[in-house]
Amino acid sequence: MTVNDDAFTNWMSREEIAESMIPVIGKLHRERDVTVLVHSRSLVNKSVVSILKTHRFARQIAGEELSVTETLPFLEALTTLDLGPSQIDIGMLAATYRADSGGLSVREFTARAVAGATGADKIERRAPRDVVLYGFGRIGRLVARLLIEKAGSGNGLRLRAVVVRRGGDQDLVKRASLLRRDSIHGQFRGTITVDEANGTITANGNVIKVIYANDPSEIDYTAYGIKDAILIDNTGKWRDRQGLSEHLRPGIDKVVLTAPAKGDVPNIVHGVNHDTIKPDERVLSCASCTTNAIVPPLKAMADEYGVLRGHVETVHSFTNDQNLLDNFHKADRRGRSAPLNMVITETGAASAVAKALPELKAPITGSSIRVPVPDVSIAILSLRLGRETTREEVLDHLREVSLTSPLKRQIDFTTAPDAVSSDFIGSRHASIIDAGATKVDGDNAILYLWYDNEYGYSCQVVRVVQYVSGVEYPTYPAPVV
Known part of the structure; x- marks a missing residue:
């Protein structure tokens, strides 16, 4: 048998193992609310090739490839346990067992x-928690996809309604089409049907009522059987407590804004300060995509080295707020054609750091340049540290944070030498450390942080909503604090 034959036989063997894992992963999710992960990446509803790729990705951050032959015994061990709702990382189980099994069998160790x-x-x-989306634009539709994806067990978040302004004839059909097809993120994974007579969109069995309204005051959510819901405002029209509180009508218990808030509304970055949310807080914000991208690595660096001051420069994809061609815009420069220009603009991310990370007293400044790409941005975080260090030490620290710390769902890590922005479309992390671009000189460090400003941010929003609704379940093995 040739080397090529050996490689192909090995591939087919791993395919067979991955195929055997799919029904086990699905059953754990549906029947026990258990989400199986590999290094923070969910395996629920994944194909054979996706499962194999997820295992292979481990080599970029852990230094060696993880095989399905290693993780399968841990997955099988889970089926023998009386598990409750949780997230279980079989990649971490395998890696920890490999390092020190303590003389235990796989089943005993698990x-x-x-x-x-x-x-x-x-x-x-x-019990399922009702969710309402107010607005159905870029973030709204991606949050909808995530909520539908996570509804498999029937005991988590349940998308009940979407509120929009009527856009004219065929409004419902067109909105369903935009949910079904996305030029950046691809086809919806599943089936979508439209019931114009009842004003609903059914996606993978989830019946979503489309409510037409021009203002929150026009809606009685209880008339649609909605109760104690979390409303996610994707419009950005209201930013302060007074405006957002207009959503607190019968049927709505809490309001989450997908934009930076003003005044005393808490700006929450999941993984960093979500545990500071007070149980009686009814209005909160998920800050901005850039704030979510920079605050977790900033905290990781501050905890280890101390930070005396910093500057963040974001090179950001263009957004719907800009014009396709030159036209009037109330903001400076944003009226110039987005797909034809680099556009200098402001960012509130630096000032928002103080709200999400109040213990960091270092001054952080920031600015932004919009560039002609439709998605994925990069934040260049330049820091003056509290002590001198080396590039190798910083990278080892951040790699470990991405693997084992409480921030592992927020911070990803790549050593790919040819990485470019499109490689990170669909990333579920708040930011991805580019190891190859990292620069360290004494007490100065420059981090290059990729982030999918649409999808990664939407994942952060859903995590916050899961937390405040009580359906964010603990992860095992427990992250290293």
């Missing part, structure tokens, strides 16, 4: 590592 999710310690399954 039972000990996920003990908090079993038996008397397990969390009871939550």
Whole structure:
């Protein structure tokens, strides 16, 4: 047998193993609310090739490839346990076991590592929580996709309605079409049907009522059977507590804004300050995509090295707020053609750091340049550190943070030498450290942080909503604090 034959036989063997994993992963998710991960990446509803690629990606951050032959025994061990709702990272289980099994079998090791999710310690399954989307633009539709994707167990967040202004004839059909097809993020994974008579869109069995209104005061959500819902405002029309509180009508319990808030509304970056949300807080913001991209790595650097001051320069994809061709715009420069120019503009991300990370006293400045790409941006974070260090030490620290820390869902890490912006379309992390571009000189460090300003941010929004609704379940093995 030739080397080529050996490689192909090995590939087919791994394909067969990945195929065997799919029904197990699906059953755990549907019946027990267990989400199976590999290094923070969900395997739920993934294809054979996607499962294999997710395992292979581990080599970029852990230094060696992870094989399905290593993780399958841990997945099989999970099926023997009395698991409650949780997220279980079989990649971390395999890596930890490889480093030190303690003389235990895979089944014994797994039972000990996920003990908090079993038996008397397990969390009871939550009742579904209603969600309403106010606005159905770029972020609204991606949040809808994520909510639909995560509805598999039937016990999490349940998208009940979308509120929009009527756009004319065929409005419902056109909005369903925009949900079904996306020029950047591709086809919707599943089926979508439209019921114009009842004003609903059904996506993968989720019946979503489309409510037409020009103002929150026009809507009685209880008339649609909606109760204690979390409303996600994707319009950005209201930014302060007074305006956002207009949404707090019968049927709506909390309001989450997908833009930076003003005044005393908390700006939340999941992974950094989401645990500061007070149980009685009814209005909050998920800040901006750029704030979500820079705050987690900024915290990681501040915790390890201290930060005396910093500057962030974002090279940001253009957005719907800009013009396709030169035309009037109330903001300076944004009236110039977005696909034809680099456009200097302002960013509130630097000032928002103080709200999300108040313990960081260092002054952070910021500016932004919009560039002619439709998605994925990069933040260049220049820091004066509290002590001198080396490039190797910084990269080792950030790699470890991306793998084992409480920030591992926010911070990703890549060593790919030819990485460009389009490689990160669809990333579910708030930001991705580009190891090859990182620069360190004594107490000065420059980090290059890629981020999908649409999809990665939408994932952060959903995480915040899961947290405030009580359906964000613990992860095992527990992250290293």
